[in-house]
Amino acid sequence: DKQMKQIEDKRAKGRIFKKDSSFLKAEENVFDVPTLKLLYSFANKGIISELGGSISTGKEANVFYATGNEGEVAVKIYRINSSTFKAMDPYILKDPRFTHIRHSRKDIIFAWTQKEYQNLLRINKAGIRAPRPVTFDRNILVMEFMGENGIAYPSLKDVKMDDEDARLFYDQIIENMRRMYVRASLVHADLSEYNILIDIENEEAVIIDVGQAVTLNHPNAREFLTRDIENIKRFFKKYGIDEGTKEIAERIKQK
Ligand code: ADP
Numbered sequence: 001d002k003q004m005k006q007i008e009d010k011r012a013k014g015r016i017f018k019k020d021s022s023f024l025k026a027e028e029n030v031f032d033v034p035t036l037k038l039l040y041s042f043a044n045k046g047i048i049s050e051l052g053g054s055i056s057t058g059k060e061a062n063v064f065y066a067t068g069n070e071g072e073v074a075v076k077i078y079r080i081n082s083s084t085f086k087a088m089d090p091y092i093l094k095d096p097r098f099t100h101i102r103h104s105r106k107d108i109i110f111a112w113t114q115k116e117y118q119n120l121l122r123i124n125k126a127g128i129r130a131p132r133p134v135t136f137d138r139n140i141l142v143m144e145f146m147g148e149n150g151i152a153y154p155s156l157k158d159v160k161m162d163d164e165d166a167r168l169f170y171d172q173i174i175e176n177m178r179r180m181y182v183r184a185s186l187v188h189a190d191l192s193e194y195n196i197l198i199d200i201e202n203e204e205a206v207i208i209d210v211g212q213a214v215t216l217n218h219p220n221a222r223e224f225l226t227r228d229i230e231n232i233k234r235f236f237k238k239y240g241i242d243e244g245t246k247e248i249a250e251r252i253k254q255k
Pocket residue numbers: 055056057058059060061063074076131143144145146147152153155194195208209210
């Protein structure tokens with residue numbers, strides 16, 4: 001249609017996506033026209049001057065690498081036609097911050113994007129290493145790229161470590177959960193070795209993927225916290241770490 005043609009024309013002129021001009025071709029079936037237009041508006045603002053390769057294709061979102069006037073950024077795009085968006089409902093409709101939103105697919109996804117942005121702000125303010133949010137609009141979140149020279153930090157699950165390193169990261173992660181709980185009043189609710197990156201050089205755990213994180217007054221906050229603790233316990237068990245769930249929960253709630 002006409003909008004698509006305009007976008008294609010811009011692409012042909014090489015306005016953005018210079019490096020990977022096949023981007024739109026590959027993605028035009030994944031992203032709707034408003035999403036592509038929104039990407040171009042980020043480009044016009046200079047937030048994205050070059051969109052690089054895909055970092056990840058998840059159940060609900062695609063993450064891309066980009067550079068722009070904020071430096072290296074990660075661009076997380078929630079797919080409007082995502083088939084699994086219903087799974088978002090319990091995390092957003094019962095979060096007191098978001099009980100008033102409309103229940104349409106689009107509105108839930110837009111609210112989710114906003115929630116991830118707000119959660120990133122709170123988490124950063126709480127002194128936790130996590131991507132700094134740059135901006136968001138509709139279904140696109142732009143945040144600090146956690147990595148160097150276009151290479152993202154590895155996930156905790158892919159990091160080779162000895163028992164001593166494991167103990168260090170374990171304590172950092174529990175401390176991050178404590179800060180998140182006590183200072184930011186949030187429970188991550190999807191914490192696992194997949195949503196923790198490791199900055200090896202600085203020996204630092206980085207918390208990501210916080211769209212589903214809920215405030216402590218969410219009716220399921222306690223249950224989500226227990227699940228997060230169990231995930232972390234399961235991962236670190238092979239490194240000889242075996243602290244009780246209750247003891248961990250007490251540490252996390254310690255002011
Ligand atoms: P999903 O909901 O699809 O799991 P995530 O936020 O976990 O989305 O992102 C998927 C993957 O993309 C992550 O595992 C990580 O490898 C990469 N990623 C996400 N955010 C960033 C970021 N800010 N910097 C670098 N890599 C990122």
